Amino acid sequence: MDDFIFLLTEKEAKYKQVYQQMKILITQGTLQTNDSLPSIRKLAETLQVSRNTTLTAYEQLVAEGYIRGEGRKGYFVNALEPVFLQEQEQEQEQEQEQPVLSQPTSNTTSLLVDFRAGAVDQTYFPMKTWRQLANQVLQEPSCYQYGELFGDPLLKEQLVPYLLQARGVSTTSENIMIGSSTQQMLLYVGFLLKDHFPSVLLEDPGYNGAREAFQLHRFVIETLPVMETGAQLDILKHCQSRLLYVTPSHHFPYGVSMTIQQRQTLIQWAQQVNGYILEDDYDGEFRYTQQPFPALASIDPSKVIYLGTFSKSFLPGVRLSYMVLPNTLVQPFKERFAHFEQNASSLHQRTMAQFMAQGEWTRHIKRMRLTYKQKMQHLVQELQRQFGPQIAVLGEQSGLYIVVKVKSPLSEQQLIQRAETYGVKVYPTSPFFINQTSEDPLLQLGFSKLTMEEIKLGVERLKEAWQP
Structure with missing residues (x-):
């Protein structure tokens, strides 16, 4: 089709109208x-x-995978899965049937926008490619077996160059262990180290899933205070622990990143106390203002246990995580868990290996980095437009969520309840704190699975919900 006649109005940005009508x-x-x-x-x-x-409209369609540009040939329509098309039709029917919502009159308002962190934009999941590769793997006899104890060799071979190129981590396939989740890896590490390291330092605030794993092993918990500007590393010299769990590239939940000077300080501390740093690089691929930071493990792999996952950058349902062990821990780990079966799917491991080998993983990350960057910017702009100085946004440089500090007499729970009354789900940060507290309420807003329209609607609803 060479000719398009779209009815454009002045009520909305014209590029958005072109994009929406092309999408339909x-x-x-x-x-x-x-x-x-x-x-x-x-x-x-x-x-x-x-x-x-028209350029902006096409760029959005390309970013979302609806069309592709082929150099000087022009732009072409991409294939969409039939299931996806049915879902789109259902969504459009629901949108047409749904009346314009006014201010809620009761607490039974249906949920319109869910700012859940940790979700993934399934619209851009490369279903066709993944299915084709999975079907190929199903022809291999190896996928019908339990699989290698410490991970599929092909996947580990693909991770070696990827970690060096993307995160600066130099390692070998022997040092890489595959598992189903970061929490599971932490449980294994806890079994391995608790006899020699009775206590552990955890960020405060920090990832409560890690805390639960260490508490299950009855580690003594010490805390490393983290402020909005970064971790208070001076406290390290007063701590007894020789294990430290950190999220240096994108602190959870504040979103601040450690400078190279702070990273060197951590490495020097680990060397001085003869301890280990557990580096959780849970979404290190998604940095929007500069290139992703090199991992802490790139400075001294002998003192860092590096943890990575495919859940945040690919799909949580594909339960795949990995761990890079220092040389000194490889053999003890294998001996300790020699009689435990691998709990990550052999099919998913082998399919991911093929996905990476064909360059699809790199293309996927680049596509999603652009998509999530646009969503992040849109969310921050809408919040600033609606709230102005009433809120402060934390962590907008990277990741799949932000934290907002709300200047309000209402408590964290009251803000959450009011938002839900207006059909919006936001999430507390209080579970991430151990000893510290925040003067103003802090709320976590994830944006990864939301559309631009849902983000705008969600922020508008929050403005109504939180107005004095």
Whole structure:
């Protein structure tokens, strides 16, 4: 199709109207797989808009996977899964049937926007490619067995160059252990180290899932205070622990990143006390203002136990995480768990190995980094527009969520309850604190699975809910 006539109004940005109407043509099947689209210049002339308008619309469609650009050939429609198309049609029907909502009159308002952190935008999951690779793996006899105890060799071989290129971590496949989740890896490490390291330092605030794992092993818990500006490393010299669990590239939940000077301080501390640092790099791929920071393990792999996961960057349902052990812990780990079966799916491990080998993983990360960056910027802009100085946004440089500090006489729980009354789900940060407290309420807002429209609606609803 070369000619498009769209009715554009002045009520909404024109690039957004072009994007939305093109998207409808694709999802309804009017535009089919591999159909060519008019050039940016030709579409702009037809619609009598600027080239920037049509360029921005095309860029959004490319970022979301609806179309692709092929150099000088132009733009073409991508294939969409039939299931995805059905979901789109159902969503459009629901949108047409749903009345315009006014201010809620009761506490039974249905949930409209869920700012849940840890969710993934399933719209851009490369289902077709993943399914094709999984089908190929199903032809291999090895996927019908229990699998290697410490991880599929092919996946570990793919992780070696990836970790060096993306995170600066130099390692070998022998040092890499595959598991189903970061918490499971922490439980294993706890079994390995608790006889020699009775206590552990945890960030405060910090990831409560890690705290639960260490408490299960009855570690004595010491805390490393973390402020909005970073960790208070001076306290290290007063601590008894020789184990430290940290999230240096993207602190959970504040979102601050450690400087190279702070990272060197941690390494020097571990060397001085002859201890280990457990580095949780849970979403290190998603940094939006600069290139992702090199991992702490890139400075001294002999003192860092590096933890990574595919859950945040790919799909939580694909239960795959990995751990890079220092040389001194590889053999003790293998001896300790020699009689425990691998609990990560052999099928998922082998499929991920093929996914990485074909370059699909790198393409996926690049695509999602752009998508999430746009969502992050949109969320921050909407919050600033609606609330102004009433809130402060923390952690907008990276990750899949932000933390907002709300200047309000209401408590954290009251703000959450009011938001839910208006159909919006936001989340507390109080479970992440051990000893410290925050003067103003802090709330966590995830954005990864939300559309731009849902983000805008959610913030507008929060403004109504939290107004004096």
